[in-house]
Amino acid sequence: MNQTSETPDRQSKRDFLKIILSGGVVAFFGAILYPLFEYLIPPKQAEVEVSSVKAGKLSEIANDSGQIIKFGTKPVILIRTAEGELRAFSATCTHLDCTVQYRKDFGTIWCACHNGKYDLHGKNISGPPPRPLDEMRVVVQGDDILISKKV
Amino acid sequence: MKKYISPLAAVILVALTSGGIVLAKDSCLECHTTSGDKPSALFKHDIHFQRGVTCAGCHGGNASADDMDQAMDRKAGFTGVPKGDDISKTCAGCHSSSEKMKSFGSSLPTNQWELLQTSVHAKSSLKGKEQVVQCITCHNAHGIVQVKNPSSPVYPLNVVKTCTRCHADVAMMRSYNPSLPVDQLEKYRTSVHGTRNAKGDTRTAECANCHGSHDIRTAKDIKSKVYPTNLPGTCSACHSNVAYMKPYKIPTDQYEKYAKSVHGIALLQKHDQGAPACNSCHGNHGAMPPGVESISKVCGTCHALNAELFSSSPHKKAFDDRKLPECETCHSNHEIIAATDKLLGVSPEAVCSRCHTERQNIKGYQAAKSMRSLIDSLDAGEQQDIKLVDEAEQKGMEISEAKFKLRDVRQARLQSRTMVHAFNEGKFKEVVDNGLKTSIIVAQESQSAIHEYYFRRFGLVISTLIITILAVSLYLFVRRLERNKIQQ
Amino acid sequence: MKTILKRLYTWIDERVEIEGLVEYMGKKYVPVHRHSIWYYFGGVSLFLFIIQVVTGILLLLYYKSGEELAFESINFIMSKVQFGWLIRSIHSWTANLFILSAMIHMFSVYFEKAYRKPREITWITGMLMFFLLLGFGFSGYLLPWNELAFFATKVGTDIAGVVPVIGKPLLTFLRGGEEVTGATLSRFFGFHIAVLPGLFTVLLGIHLLLVQRQGMSEPLHIKQESDRKTMPFFPNFILRDLTLWLLVLNLLAILAVFFPWELGKKADPFAPAPAGIKPEWYFLYMFQTLKYIPGKLWFFDGEVLGILLFLFAGILWTMVPFWDRKSSRGEQNRIVNYLGLFAVMYIILFTIIGWLA
Numbered sequence: 001m002n003q004t005s006e007t008p009d010r011q012s013k014r015d016f017l018k019i020i021l022s023g024g025v026v027a028f029f030g031a032i033l034y035p036l037f038e039y040l041i042p043p044k045q046a047e048v049e050v051s052s053v054k055a056g057k058l059s060e061i062a063n064d065s066g067q068i069i070k071f072g073t074k075p076v077i078l079i080r081t082a083e084g085e086l087r088a089f090s091a092t093c094t095h096l097d098c099t100v101q102y103r104k105d106f107g108t109i110w111c112a113c114h115n116g117k118y119d120l121h122g123k124n125i126s127g128p129p130p131r132p133l134d135e136m137r138v139v140v141q142g143d144d145i146l147i148s149k150k151v
Numbered sequence: 152m153k154k155y156i157s158p159l160a161a162v163i164l165v166a167l168t169s170g171g172i173v174l175a176k177d178s179c180l181e182c183h184t185t186s187g188d189k190p191s192a193l194f195k196h197d198i199h200f201q202r203g204v205t206c207a208g209c210h211g212g213n214a215s216a217d218d219m220d221q222a223m224d225r226k227a228g229f230t231g232v233p234k235g236d237d238i239s240k241t242c243a244g245c246h247s248s249s250e251k252m253k254s255f256g257s258s259l260p261t262n263q264w265e266l267l268q269t270s271v272h273a274k275s276s277l278k279g280k281e282q283v284v285q286c287i288t289c290h291n292a293h294g295i296v297q298v299k300n301p302s303s304p305v306y307p308l309n310v311v312k313t314c315t316r317c318h319a320d321v322a323m324m325r326s327y328n329p330s331l332p333v334d335q336l337e338k339y340r341t342s343v344h345g346t347r348n349a350k351g352d353t354r355t356a357e358c359a360n361c362h363g364s365h366d367i368r369t370a371k372d373i374k375s376k377v378y379p380t381n382l383p384g385t386c387s388a389c390h391s392n393v394a395y396m397k398p399y400k401i402p403t404d405q406y407e408k409y410a411k412s413v414h415g416i417a418l419l420q421k422h423d424q425g426a427p428a429c430n431s432c433h434g435n436h437g438a439m440p441p442g443v444e445s446i447s448k449v450c451g452t453c454h455a456l457n458a459e460l461f462s463s464s465p466h467k468k469a470f471d472d473r474k475l476p477e478c479e480t481c482h483s484n485h486e487i488i489a490a491t492d493k494l495l496g497v498s499p500e501a502v503c504s505r506c507h508t509e510r511q512n513i514k515g516y517q518a519a520k521s522m523r524s525l526i527d528s529l530d531a532g533e534q535q536d537i538k539l540v541d542e543a544e545q546k547g548m549e550i551s552e553a554k555f556k557l558r559d560v561r562q563a564r565l566q567s568r569t570m571v572h573a574f575n576e577g578k579f580k581e582v583v584d585n586g587l588k589t590s591i592i593v594a595q596e597s598q599s600a601i602h603e604y605y606f607r608r609f610g611l612v613i614s615t616l617i618i619t620i621l622a623v624s625l626y627l628f629v630r631r632l633e634r635n636k637i638q639q
Numbered sequence: 640m641k642t643i644l645k646r647l648y649t650w651i652d653e654r655v656e657i658e659g660l661v662e663y664m665g666k667k668y669v670p671v672h673r674h675s676i677w678y679y680f681g682g683v684s685l686f687l688f689i690i691q692v693v694t695g696i697l698l699l700l701y702y703k704s705g706e707e708l709a710f711e712s713i714n715f716i717m718s719k720v721q722f723g724w725l726i727r728s729i730h731s732w733t734a735n736l737f738i739l740s741a742m743i744h745m746f747s748v749y750f751e752k753a754y755r756k757p758r759e760i761t762w763i764t765g766m767l768m769f770f771l772l773l774g775f776g777f778s779g780y781l782l783p784w785n786e787l788a789f790f791a792t793k794v795g796t797d798i799a800g801v802v803p804v805i806g807k808p809l810l811t812f813l814r815g816g817e818e819v820t821g822a823t824l825s826r827f828f829g830f831h832i833a834v835l836p837g838l839f840t841v842l843l844g845i846h847l848l849l850v851q852r853q854g855m856s857e858p859l860h861i862k863q864e865s866d867r868k869t870m871p872f873f874p875n876f877i878l879r880d881l882t883l884w885l886l887v888l889n890l891l892a893i894l895a896v897f898f899p900w901e902l903g904k905k906a907d908p909f910a911p912a913p914a915g916i917k918p919e920w921y922f923l924y925m926f927q928t929l930k931y932i933p934g935k936l937w938f939f940d941g942e943v944l945g946i947l948l949f950l951f952a953g954i955l956w957t958m959v960p961f962w963d964r965k966s967s968r969g970e971q972n973r974i975v976n977y978l979g980l981f982a983v984m985y986i987i988l989f990t991i992i993g994w995l996a
Contacts, residue, residue, distance in 0.1 A: 021628055024621030028885075031614040038721035039697060052707060073551045075558075098562045113565045115456035127453055130425045547899060549718030607724075611896040615889050622885035629878045633870070 052148035055088070059143055066102020066109070069147060075099050076136055076147055077109060081120055088136035088147045089122040095129045109133065177214050178222050179206035193294030202255045209233070209241050235281030239264060242286040266365035271372070277326055289313050305364070307353040311336055311345075314358045338436035345436075354395070361385055380418060382428040383409060405429075408486035427453065446484075447477035454478075460572040492530065495571060496523030518576045525583045526567055532590035533560045539597035546604040553596035559589045668869035669876045670857045677747035678855055680740050682880040683887055687737040688843070690891070691775075694730040695832065702782070704828040706821035709784035710905040717902060728895035734779060736891070738772055738921050745769055749959070749979050752966040753856035759960040761853070764846040766957040771839050776919055778827040778835065789906030790916045792827075793819045798929065801942050802950075820908070859969060917993065924989035925949055927996065956982070 055069045055078050064082040068075050068091055075091035079102055089109070091099050098113035108125065109118040116127035123132045139146045183191035183206070194200050199208065207214040212229030216222040223229045233241045243264035245251045252261055263286075267273055272284035289305055296303045304313040315336045317323050324333050335358075339345035347355040359367075361377055368375035376385045387406035389395055396403050409415040409429070417426035432449045433439060441449045451458025461467060461477060470477055481494060481502040496519050497504045503519035506512055536557055543550045563586025570582045652658050669678065701720055703712040716723035745765065748754060754762035781792045796819065800810030815822030870876055918926050928949075932941040955962075965972035 017624060017627055017631070020620065020624045024617065024624055027617040028621050031617050035610075035722040035725055036697070039723060039726055040700070041721060043715075043719040043721070070555075073555045096565055097558065098565055099558070112456075113562065113569060114454070124425070127455065128425060130423045549714070551718075607896050611892055614892055618885050618889045618892070622882050622889070625878060625882045625885070629875060629882070632875060632878075 052146055055138075055145040055147045057143045058086075058140055058145055061086075061145070064104060064107075068099065068101065071136070071147060077102060077133075078138070078145070078147065079109065079120055082107075086138045086140065086145060087120060087122075088138045089118075089133035090136065091133075093129060094124065094131045094133060095127075100133070177205050177207075178217055179210070179212065179214050182219065190293040193291075196294050196296065198296055202257070204245075204255070208245075236285070238285040238287055238292075239267065239282070246286075263365045269374075270363075270365060270367045271369045272367060274327075283327065288317075305359070307357050308348060308351060310357045310359055311339060311348065335436045338434075342434065342436060342438045343440075344438060354398075356389065360389070377430075379424045379426075379428050380422055382430060383415070383419065386429045405485045412485060412487045413489040414487060446479050450478040450482075456569055457572040460570070461574075464572065464574040466574050490568070492523070492526050492568070495526065496520060498523075515574075518574070522571065522576055522579050525580060526564070526571075529560075529564050529567065529583050529586045529590065532587055532594070533557075533564055536560060536590055536593040536597065539594055539601065543597045543600035543604070546601060548600040548604055550597055550600045553593045553600070556589055556593045556596070560586050560593060562586075563589065664851075664873050665871070667851070667854060667872035669855050669872050671868040671870050672858065674747075674751060674858055677744075677751065678876075679880065679883055680744040680747060681850070683883060684737060684740045684744050685843075685847075686880075686884040686887060687733050687740060688839075690733045690888075691730065691737060692836070694726050694733065695836075697726050698730055699832065704782070704825055706784065706824060709782060709824060710902070713783045713902055717899075724899055725895055728898075728900045729891050731900035732891055732894045732898075734776055735920070736887070738776060741769055741772055742921075746979065746983060748856075750976065751856065751858050752963070752972070752975065754960040754966075755856075755963070756960070756967040758849070758853060758856055761846060761849045762960050763957065764842045764849070768839060768842045768846065770953075771835050771842070773921065775831060775835050775839075776921060778831040780919060781824060781827045782831060783902060784824060784906050785903040786906050786910070786913055787903055787916070789819060789908070790912045791918050792823065793912075794916060794926075795918060795922070796823075798942070798946065801940075802946055803943060818908070859966070859971065920990060920994070923993035924986045927989045927993035952982075 053069055053071050053076070055076075056067075061067070061078070061080050063080055063084050066077055066079045069078050069088075070076075076088055077091035077100055078086065078088045080086055089100075091101075093100050093111040093113065093116055095111065095114060095116050098111050100109050100111045100116070100118065103110040106117065107120070109120065109122070110116070111127070111129070114128050116129040117125050118129065118133055119125050121132075122135050124130070137148050139148070180191055180194070191206075194206070205214055206212075210230055210232070211227075213222050213224065213227040216224075216227075221227070223231075230237075230241075245255070246259070247261050247264045249261045252259060267282075267284070267286075270284075273282045275281065276283045291304060298305050300306060301308065303309065318331075319333050319336055321333050324331055336345075339358075340349060344355045344357070348357055363376050368378075370377045372378060373380075375381065383406055391403050391406045393403050410419060414427050417423040418428055430438065431453075432441060447458050447461065458478075467477075470480065482490065493500050494502050497507070497516055501519070501523070503515065507515035507519055509516055536553075540550060540553055540557060543553075563582055567579060567582045567586065570579050573579070669675075698716065701712060701716045701723065703709060713727065716727055718724075720726075748762065748765070777792075777795060781788045796810055796813045799813060800806045802809060811817065813823070813826070814820070815826045917923065929942055929945045932945045934941045936944055959975065960967070963972055963975050966975065
């Protein structure tokens, strides 16, 4: 009597354990494989941000022009003078951190926020900026322009 | 010859030279007067002569000897005409010694030579053998009179002429400092100081009042009285002196106000030399208060964009009609505090409401109201973005891109503050909307980073739960196997 | 389902005769006694090795070697790749736990004298793997090309350069030049993902084969047959092993989420060394010792002496099965115990001092 009442109980308990166990194994593989497969999907964004930035091709940059280049988390302005010389500066205005731009008509670097002006050596020449822009290093390798921090 | 010397002077002479050489007579002056040369003629009006200094006091030699060879004997200490730096050293022989000066009954300071050495004028001359400026350059050699004597070259009304002897000489200045202008006097004569000086007012500022007398330094020298950070103090030496300024009937609180202003704080406290000092608005040598018309041009030299926007704004005509000064009306003059968004709008502290009320100029009232609410919402958006970015960063999430965009929000806000001066709601809204758009993107990005943070913790809970259940059931399973084996 | 599996098994068995192996496994027993717990650390180390291989391969999908790319690519993995932060943090944490668990495994084997005849080869391969592990840690530490790694590598290779005679060539070999540069990074990358794993896998194969072939060693004090309790290797011991592995995995997940591995600042060869440069904790006791040795001892250079001393100690430790004859004869050898105890105390003490310094 005792035995008969115990056996189904044992049986059901074992089944329960087995269900848990096999369910656990399935869930476990799910928990492991989900992040793995997610990891394998390449992210959409550009893959690598580099501290020295390729700023484009020399042949594609006209004389007497300037452009803003993303340098890590900060903007950098690359200037090509009328004589064809390349210079790069931090594009953060030394006055109130706006982003400066190149003004062809003035021939200067210009900040739209408060009309601060810098000459093409980054020196503050007019308006509120208290000090010159930080200069960056420009290296030309073949046709590629590389900008990096000045050491 | 003796008749040229007044009996009184002779008495003083004998009395005063008791410390030095006691002279019975002055054979130098006697002979040189006879020969009729200019120095000896001038010397008779000289303060030094009057106080008993003889030719020999500066030139040496034996003044009591009748024989010329004896009197001008080098062995007897005759030095002839001093050359180069010896000139100033000769003066300094007495003027730098307080004892000697006292013995002549003078209470003049005795540090002039010392001060001169620190001055830009102590640079060596083109010949390289001596300093550019000697005492006699400004004070003359013979016929020196006291400063308060109107015939003195350094008398307030004469100083300008004395300085410009060199400073208006193009050829001369070019050889020493080609970048220095030579039109200071010309400009000075246009200034309030200069016109009054020309009319004979000795109390208004001349060259030495601002530049110093013996210790004149270049304007780039940090110790110069006209170095940007020192200049307000130099002007205020007179302009803040209530008693001194009394006859001129102008306020004397400009310095006090300026020191509290955004410009004063930048220059005097933060030592930002780009910040304007008195001369930036009032001019240097042509110092003058700007008129109603020219105020915007004065401010506009630095705040160009604001001035330009204002000129093309509807306010330009309205202000002109009412003869209101352009910038000053809202920003005041000496006490310009850093402009905040509070200036805009219709609240009591806003300046718009001074003219625009609900009853009067209603269109401007509404524009001010909506512009204020626009900039407020941009500001609130930026504040929220900063908070979210900070939170995400604190949680260790990587959000450098959102941080980069946050700069654009800030830029839009700063730009909108400039754009206010166009007093054009449409243009203003365009700038603010740009900022608001970016602000929303930043908020989304940082919020998703924060969300990711919680997602990681949630994921951990789920997976540890699964792993733990699996581990426990596996353990129970092993135990069961072992028990079964024992039972068997 | 079952029939398919059975048919597959028969298909394989017909060709490679695994019947014997399975039978052998079924008959294999693991001794059960009060020191049985130590048997599990070998298994845990194996599990951690598997994790390292898997996460290492995953990191390789996005990692870019090179001075200009390494740091940025790790940053990319940490911020842009889905679960990249998890994979990298697990790889870094596992590296540390792996060395810790291998150390525990080694010391337990040492104190149980499990290296004694006939298991000398197992011990030697284990020790060689331990040295490879240190190499893994040292080379892997540089790969993110961050400031700390850069200077730790500089100091570490400097120390290697002090070794007499072979020091200078060794330094140049390790650094790929005179200085720590991008060339060093390339080399370390190569060592870390190709050379070391290759060697390690061969040694691990031998190690595991020998463990299976010879079974678990029993402590010396169990002599009487009546004392002996055993458990079947399969499935009991394997399943217990698996349970422990799951718990370790749990621990790793928690560590990775709550203490994600920092990336720090990018290495700048021209920047001054930051204050408090320390090697990883498993090198700390050696680093600290070298600090305490005076610059000159008699007519020897202090640092050289220290390095030679550690070299000698390492060789002595590795060679223990050959000079500890007593254990092989089944006798107690107190000297070995005292030496081991001294080593454990020394390592713990100097690691703590180095940590606090």
